[in-house]
Each structure stands twice: as C-alpha cells, then as structure tokens.
Amino acid sequence: MPISFPKILPEHPCIAIVAPSGAALDDTNIDAGLDALTRAGFKLINYYRHIDRFERFGTTDQGRLDQLHAAIDNPEVDIVMGLRGSYGLSRILPNINLQKIASSGKWLVGYSDFNALQLAMLAKTDTASLCGPMLCNDFTREELRPFTQDQFLKALRERKTYLEFESDQDANVNVEGKLWGGNLAMICHLLGTEYFPNIEGGILFVEDIAEHPYRVERMLLQLHMAGVLAKQKAIVLGNFSAYRLAPQDNGYDFAAMLKFLRATIETPIVTGLPFGHCDDKASLMQGSIAYLSVNDTQVKLTAEF
16 A cells, blocks of 8 residues: 655644653753744644653553543644653553544654554554654753754655765665664564564664664564565664673674674665764654665665655
C-alpha cells in the first residue's frame, strides 16, 4: 500500500506535548521548552504534569495512553510531540489506537523510545511520521541548536530533508529507497512482532546511546541474521555516544566493530548521520522516499514528502 503522510500544516500549528515514555528529569525546565516552541510560532497544549509521574514513567500506563489519545482526539492539535524517550511506550503499544492516529493525519514527532510508536504506525497502517526533536533537551536547553531547529522547521514547512555530512571511509553509493529506522534497541525490540515494518529496498538509519560497540554489533548482527539488512540498499549510522571502553576490549572499539560488520554484511554501511541522542539532530520522515549518495567520504541524503 502507498504510504500516507501527515497533513499540510496551518501557518501557526498546534503542538501537543505528551509523555508516552519516561518522566522529565526533576531539574528540567519544562516552561522554557514550551516558551521556546511558542516563540517559534507554535500554539501549545501540554498534557504532561510532572506531579503525576509514576515510577520512572510520565504517569501511569493508563494515564500515558489517555494523554496520547486525548491529543489525537483534540481537533486543535496538529502535531503530537513526545516529551522525552527513556522507556515506557512498549507497555502501552498494544492498546494504542493506531488506526485512529493514522486517520487523524496528525504529525507524530520524536525519537528514541518514541520510535516504537512510529515503527508500529509504519508497519500496521502504512503511515509516515517524523523522527525528530522532542521537548526535553531539544527545546528545554539554555541555548537552542540552530541546526536542530532549522531541520525541524524545514520538515514541517517545506516537507523536505536535505543533509550533507561526512562518512568515515571512501565509498561510491547512489541509492533510492524508503527511509526508515530510528533507535537501534527499539528496532531490535520489535523484530518478530506485528509492529516491525517489512521494508525491502529501504535505507535503514539507526542510532543509540550508552551502548558499547559490542552491543551495537550484536544488535546489527541480530537484524542481519533475521534477513533484514540484506533487504536494504544502505545502512546509515547516526550518533552512538556515551559508552565506555574497557581495558579488556584490547583494541576492540567502534572502528573495529565497523570493520567486522562491513566484512560480514554486503549492504553498504555509511556513518556520520547527524541524528540520535546528540545536540545537532536531523528531522527524518519515517516512510519517505529518500536519495542517498556517497562520493569518497561526502554524503548527501535528501527526501521530500
């Protein structure tokens, strides 16, 4: 089936903040994030209340599900943005009305744990969503990152992504395919379930945080052994940070892991994508047709939706 893309937005769209995953950290300035979005020209409806947090989650499972459905049911809302990632969406995923979200035409925006919902939307309803910034960190920080903000606004207003970045080794790649992926742990988590997209001829992008290179290798090998990677035209690695090497690694690091994977997996592996748990974050439309070119180490990734 053809992919359904979010609706054309009004001049001043309304963003609903929901917390389907983790609660905000206690020292997070939520008001600063809301003010930043208001200054950027958005109307705001905030469904998150820090006082309602439950354990490590934004609120109870039922409360988080209700937040998401309330944002979808609210006719004023154009964009549903995740508060932050962490963990929790998996607990409510079977009870989310995915078809209602698809029928609404509203934009789903987020990354990390939020990717579970976005991948499920692609798998179950052939609906695209935006892998991009969330309220916490991206808008609550003292100084906003121009690259992240420009990418986000370009995606919303011009419905396109244009990126130039540098990979770690020379290559000659020119491919076109369906852009999909996100957080590597969430992708592997959904593998073998009804929420995992069956994409052939795609461009798979992945990122993660605090995962040692051997864990990244193990997850990519899981996708490889499941036959997922062989069906892709390219694999694009985003930001992998906040891990610690140990003396017993004995020279095994991210570069060594990449060398092994490239010798094991025939699909081209490109690095350097500015996406993930990083300051400068691209906005990527899950399910869009993208064009990837690599000449020497210079990479271009474009998509229109």
